[in-house]
Amino acid sequence: MQRAFALVDCNNFYVSCERLFQPRLEGRPVVILSNNDGIVVSRSQEVKDLGVRMGVPWFQLKDLAKRHGIIALSSNYTLYADISNRVMRLLSQYCPGQEIYSIDESFLDLTGIADLTCYAQAMRANIKRCVGIPVCVGIAPSKTLAKLANHVAKKQKQFHGVCEFNAMTARELDNLFAKIEVGEVWGVGRRSAERLQQMGINTVLELKYSPAKRVRAEFGVVMERIVAELNGETCIGLDEITPPRQQIICSRSFGLYVSLLEDLEQAVIAYTTRAAEKLRDQQSLAGGIQVYIRTNPHKESEPQYQPTTLLPLFEPTDDTRLLCRAALSGLRQIYRSGYAYQKAGVILTGIIPASARPRTLFEDTAAQQKSTSLMAALDRINRRMGSGTMQLLGEGVRKGWAMRRGSMSQRYTTEWDELAVAR
DNA sequence: TCTGGGGTCCTAGGACCC
DNA sequence: TCTGGGGTCCTAGGACCC
Numbered sequence: 211m212q213r214a215f216a217l218v219d220c221n222n223f224y225v226s227c228e229r230l231f232q233p234r235l236e237g238r239p240v241v242i243l244s245n246n247d248g249i250v251v252s253r254s255q256e257v258k259d260l261g262v263r264m265g266v267p268w269f270q271l272k273d274l275a276k277r278h279g280i281i282a283l284s285s286n287y288t289l290y291a292d293i294s295n296r297v298m299r300l301l302s303q304y305c306p307g308q309e310i311y312s313i314d315e316s317f318l319d320l321t322g323i324a325d326l327t328c329y330a331q332a333m334r335a336n337i338k339r340c341v342g343i344p345v346c347v348g349i350a351p352s353k354t355l356a357k358l359a360n361h362v363a364k365k366q367k368q369f370h371g372v373c374e375f376n377a378m379t380a381r382e383l384d385n386l387f388a389k390i391e392v393g394e395v396w397g398v399g400r401r402s403a404e405r406l407q408q409m410g411i412n413t414v415l416e417l418k419y420s421p422a423k424r425v426r427a428e429f430g431v432v433m434e435r436i437v438a439e440l441n442g443e444t445c446i447g448l449d450e451i452t453p454p455r456q457q458i459i460c461s462r463s464f465g466l467y468v469s470l471l472e473d474l475e476q477a478v479i480a481y482t483t484r485a486a487e488k489l490r491d492q493q494s495l496a497g498g499i500q501v502y503i504r505t506n507p508h509k510e511s512e513p514q515y516q517p518t519t520l521l522p523l524f525e526p527t528d529d530t531r532l533l534c535r536a537a538l539s540g541l542r543q544i545y546r547s548g549y550a551y552q553k554a555g556v557i558l559t560g561i562i563p564a565s566a567r568p569r570t571l572f573e574d575t576a577a578q579q580k581s582t583s584l585m586a587a588l589d590r591i592n593r594r595m596g597s598g599t600m601q602l603l604g605e606g607v608r609k610g611w612a613m614r615r616g617s618m619s620q621r622y623t624t625e626w627d628e629l630a631v632a633r
Numbered sequence: 634t635c636t637g638g639g640g641t642c643c644t645a646g647g648a649c650c651c
Numbered sequence: 652t653c654t655g656g657g658g659t660c661c662t663a664g665g666a667c668c669c
Contacts, residue, residue, distance in 0.1 A: 244637035269635040
């Protein structure tokens with residue numbers, strides 16, 4: 211039986227979330243900005259039609275925004291995560307196999323289901339009705355093709371939001387592929403697209419019929435697999451369970467430049483605290499922590515410095531205090547005065563399951579148990595009373611370095627104080 | 634003035650072992 | 652004078668994704 215993977219992708223996801231609670235945004239050009247209101251991370255159709263690209267710095271758009279009345283909102287991840295959960299839960303009811311691929315995308319295994327287009331249309335209508343988010347669906351025998359089908363469903367109006375490759379002939383598919391640029395393929399990034407074009411491979415069709423050996427020799431196994439998937443061969447399966455993270459990153463740009471060591475220390479403690487929470491959430495321990503700070507790479511006129519250091523831990527831990535102690539010693543090693551730092555970050559590495567904690571010659575079981583119950587209490591309080599209710603003193607209270615979020619909407623669905631009001 | 638954050642996988646090269 | 656071969660593990664860097 212022919213496999214059938216669906217890729218369901220929410221349209222302009224962050225903008226769509228905001229529109230749910232602010233109907234005035236409907237039909238108007240809207241963008242959502244990254245942390246610090248830095249760059250554009252989501253665009254409404256009206257903004258895409260103005261030619262605004264993804265990832266453009268907001269300050270470069272100010273003029274255009276004024277001319278066309280573009281509304282810019284700070285990103286509200288609490289809201290988006292909650293809406294995402296609702297969409298994903300609803301989708302899970304449509305088939306036994308689901309892989310949640312990102313906050314706004316999900317792969318489904320629809321193999322064996324009859325009349326797929328009709329099925330997908332019903333699913334799409336139901337998500338719109340129950341959650342209010344518009345989605346498009348691509349269906350194909352491989353995940354790479356399903357991504358491409360989704361792209362077609364979004365771009366070509368005649369498909370009405372659902373494009374099923376399984377229902378098309380080889381000739382129809384090839385005609386379609388001849389008109390799509392190779393860079394649109396999942397896994398073909400800017401670099402590879404440039405190199406492919408130099409080799410005379412410009413369209414999806416040309417990549418599909420490229421000799422496997424040549425692709426393998428020039429680009430390696432990843433691209434070879436992409437070509438096989440374009441030919442309808444299922445190489446990449448559905449990942450239904452998310453494995454624990456192998457590294458946990460917490461990094462932020464500052465709201466303003468930071469030069470003092472004590473400000474960096476506060477930030478590093480705050481980020482390490484957050485990373486440690488994520489670590490305990492997935493019941494893991496970290497064997498090391500990497501710390502980095504950096505000046506603004508875009509400001510070439512200013513002196514640049516972007517040191518990083520990796521601190522191995524004496525033994526794997528999930529204790530915020532131990533992780534912070536290591537992070538701070540790393541920070542003090544790499545810190546140099548006289549630079550305007552723009553960003554800092556920590557990365558937890560060497561992650562193992564908490565159940566696999568190694569025994570050591572020097573272990574202190576009582577101290578270990580104390581640490582575990584202290585961290586558990588900390589997490590419980592912060593979960594119940596709001597994150598940051600209890601924190602290490604070193605994180606500071608003023609937080610002059612914290613990021614800017616000029617125009618953030620309310621957390622309509624997750625905070626009692628911020629619920630939507632009906633008049 | 635103002636340019637995000639958090640991940641994965643693959644590959645090459647070095648250290649080390651027998 | 653002549654200086655092997657094969658394997659594993661780790662790390663850094665690159666490319667990619669959303």
